[in-house]
Amino acid sequence: MRAAVIERQAGAPASQARLVARDVSLAFGGVAALRKATLAIAPSLITGIVGPNGAGKSTLFNVLAGTLKPDQGQVLFGGEDITGLAVHRRARRGIARTFQLSRELDSLTVLENLLLAAPDHPGDAMRSVFFGRGKVRRAEAQASERAVALLDRVRLIRLLDEPAGSLSGGQKKLLELCRALMRDPEVILLDEPAAGVNPALIDELVDFIRTLRQEGMTFAIVEHNMEMIAALCDTVYVLAEGTVLTQGSFADVTADPRVQQAYLGG
Numbered sequence: 001m002r003a004a005v006i007e008r009q010a011g012a013p014a015s016q017a018r019l020v021a022r023d024v025s026l027a028f029g030g031v032a033a034l035r036k037a038t039l040a041i042a043p044s045l046i047t048g049i050v051g052p053n054g055a056g057k058s059t060l061f062n063v064l065a066g067t068l069k070p071d072q073g074q075v076l077f078g079g080e081d082i083t084g085l086a087v088h089r090r091a092r093r094g095i096a097r098t099f100q101l102s103r104e105l106d107s108l109t110v111l112e113n114l115l116l117a118a119p120d121h122p123g124d125a126m127r128s129v130f131f132g133r134g135k136v137r138r139a140e141a142q143a144s145e146r147a148v149a150l151l152d153r154v155r156l157i158r159l160l161d162e163p164a165g166s167l168s169g170g171q172k173k174l175l176e177l178c179r180a181l182m183r184d185p186e187v188i189l190l191d192e193p194a195a196g197v198n199p200a201l202i203d204e205l206v207d208f209i210r211t212l213r214q215e216g217m218t219f220a221i222v223e224h225n226m227e228m229i230a231a232l233c234d235t236v237y238v239l240a241e242g243t244v245l246t247q248g249s250f251a252d253v254t255a256d257p258r259v260q261q262a263y264l265g266g
Ligand SMILES: Nc1ncnc2c1ncn2[C@@H]1O[C@H](COP(=O)(O)OP(=O)(O)OP(=O)(O)O)[C@@H](O)[C@H]1O
Pocket: 028, 031, 032, 033, 051, 052, 053, 054, 055, 056, 057, 058, 059, 060, 100
């Protein structure tokens, strides 16, 4: 089964990929963060992105999610050019992401943080003017149900009413993932989900991501934790100095002397 999945990935033409960065270049002032980087995220699989500090991994995620516009190159979603599409429109199409540094609002409760991440969240008071109170209440009830179900799955349910600021680093990462899941996205970009997380919680996170993949969700994961990359990824891209050095199975890319050199050189 897994072999078949990997074979499908290996042989998949770029047109079958869900989300693609094609020859993307981006410079900050004089610093070239991305240089003709090309990457294809295949549906219902987990694509790993590794590389030394400063390789351009987070910048690539920002380009895919729409927070940064590339100087050159395109972003394609389902074959459509979305390079010019705003972040919130991409989110509505099903592209979600988490950040390298968690972005929860510390003074709000765990539940409130999730409700804020719901599509057309209830805080938008004008909505009841346009759509009527009944419809808004139903949307609120649905968002609460979804939030509670997610917190149950990641075993944070008992912390529902606690301020998010009181969570551990690992619990914040789980909350961040749940925030991304509130919109039931198709593709999720995870930027260093294991950073600062204790080993027991990393195991839980790996299981949860694996289950979501089995349910059909598509992932791209940037991570320095190679055990996590090895455990989860169907294919791995190695980024160095803004460009893709190589792509393949975890075993193949880690055995590549150019990859070892990039890490040593970095
Ligand atoms: N907003 C910014 N302004 C200026 N330079 C930036 C900015 N963001 C990133 N850079 C630079 O672009 C390059 C790529 O950075 P990026 O954050 O994408 O790397 P990364 O691969 O995610 O690294 P890390 O593993 O440390 O998170 C680096 O040289 C970085 O200093």
